[in-house]
Amino acid sequence: MHHLVASPTSGDHVVLRPGSPKALRIGASRFKDLSTAVECPAWLVEAGRNLWGLNLAQVPLSGTVLVREPQPYGWIRATHEVNLGCNYDCEHCYLATKQFSGMELDDRMRMLQILQDAGVLWFQITGGEPLVDRYFREVYTKAWDLGMIISILSNGSRLHDQRILELLDARKPQTITISVYGASETTYNALTRTRGAWNTFIKGIQAAREAGLCLRASLIVTKHNAHELDEMRGLAERWFESYDEYPIMGPTIYGGPESMFSQSYEHLRSRKPFTGCNAGTTFFHVDPHGHASLCKIGRDPYVDILTEGVEGLKRLNQIADVELQRAGACTGCGIQASCGVCPPQVKLYRQSKAPLATYCQHGKDREEVVRWLL
Known part of the structure; x- marks a missing residue:
């Protein structure tokens, strides 16, 4: 069972400890070194001690650090x-x-x-x-x-x-x-x-x-x-x-x-x-x-x-290129830049036939909302 995870992420590389908020960012060369190392390298031994209280000196890398393979897709x-x-x-x-x-x-x-x-x-x-x-x-x-x-x-x-x-x-x-x-x-x-x-x-x-x-x-x-x-x-x-x-x-x-x-x-x-x-x-x-x-x-x-x-x-x-665009009743809206509702959620509000004032800044009639909720 591994103690650390090393992984590419968003054009960078990180070492993480499950259950800990602390992370170590490393360069591409150090990440590549982890793929071939037999023991935890000195820089990781130091980081393990300082960040997570781990003693990694002369510890085999295999079984201690799970090194994730780079993928070409960009999902994080x-x-x-x-x-x-x-x-x-x-x-x-x-x-x-x-x-x-x-x-x-x-x-x-x-x-x-x-x-x-x-x-x-x-x-x-x-x-x-x-x-x-x-x-x-x-x-x-x-x-x-x-x-x-x-x-x-x-x-x-x-x-x-x-x-x-x-x-x-x-x-x-x-x-x-x-x-x-x-x-x-x-x-x-x-x-x-x-x-x-x-x-x-x-x-x-x-x-x-x-x-x-x-x-x-x-x-x-x-x-x-x-x-x-x-x-x-x-x-x-x-x-x-x-x-x-x-x-x-x-x-x-x-x-x-x-x-x-x-x-x-x-x-x-x-x-x-x-x-x-x-x-x-x-x-x-x-x-x-x-x-x-x-x-x-x-x-x-x-x-x-x-x-x-x-x-x-x-x-x-x-799908994102289509679904995240304002459409329908929002077309031509003058305050889209300050709208707080994402397009997919607007679609659900319309399906529910909720009063405009529950989700749109153009909807000023709050009394209508009260009547609808009650």
């Missing part, structure tokens, strides 16, 4: 939904029906190999709730063993499972980001519409903290828990390394409006201007069926990577 990051199912039933969930389905194990292993062949280094595992997926441990182990630096998005309810804790302790993730739905048992259980959810959430967080895992928080703010926002912030400051707040409820991935009715009107705010992104160029998303798309929002068109392989991912560049 990917996210993967292991399923769309969840053990919660949150009203605000953008996945809507939350059905358990997806690839069998052999296809998941093949998909991960394709991602490595594409050059994916930073890999986010999400769901649904990924920790309740029947193949989570196998997918996580395979991705980690391929040299991917993994982050996990979870509700934390299964982090107390000893099998999962042992896996994450042996093969450290970079971070685990936990969605926080309240600061009290009553509010948390009501929002998740799941009996006992608060207790398993607390149990999971305590177990992960004791295991020394890096935890971050996403505070999900809806009309059902907004009255506890200050308490949620306090909880996050005590238990997590850092946190972000998510107060805007968008449409479902199918363009349905049902997730938006949990919006706290008081917390509906303007977004930062959308100035483009790297979706379809250095980043992509893979759903439970092996369909690669621009991102979690822009799911169509997609590439079936199990059928088309790594070469098929090249089509995402062409």
Whole structure:
């Protein structure tokens, strides 16, 4: 089992330690040296000691450093939904029906190999709730063993499972980001519409903290828990390394409006201007069926990577050129440069028939939003 990963990335080369935020940038010549070295070179011994507290003196390189082969495709990051199912039933969930389905194990292993062949280094595992997926441990182990630096998005309810804790302790993730739905048992259980959810959430967080895992928080703010926002912030400051707040409820991935009715009107705010992104160029998303798309929002068109392989991912560049352009009702808009909604998300808002004021700066009639939400 490797301790370090050496990999090309964005025209550069890095050495990373799974589970650590610290990274070492190295030149092309040093990266090439790692491909033929028998023992860890002196510069890596020094870096290992100073950055990660590792003693690499006279240690064989093989089995200590996983050196990833350069790839010609330019992909750096990917996210993967292991399923769309969840053990919660949150009203605000953008996945809507939350059905358990997806690839069998052999296809998941093949998909991960394709991602490595594409050059994916930073890999986010999400769901649904990924920790309740029947193949989570196998997918996580395979991705980690391929040299991917993994982050996990979870509700934390299964982090107390000893099998999962042992896996994450042996093969450290970079971070685990936990969605926080309240600061009290009553509010948390009501929002998740799941009996006992608060207790398993607390149990999971305590177990992960004791295991020394890096935890971050996403505070999900809806009309059902907004009255506890200050308490949620306090909880996050005590238990997590850092946190972000998510107060805007968008449409479902199918363009349905049902997730938006949990919006706290008081917390509906303007977004930062959308100035483009790297979706379809250095980043992509893979759903439970092996369909690669621009991102979690822009799911169509997609590439079936199990059928088309790594070469098929090249089509995402062409898809991005089309899907990331303003079109339809946005054509001719005079304030596009300050618009905070990406084109694929605008498409979902239109499908949901949401009031213009929920997502467009031209929509000034906030009373219409209030009436619609109520």
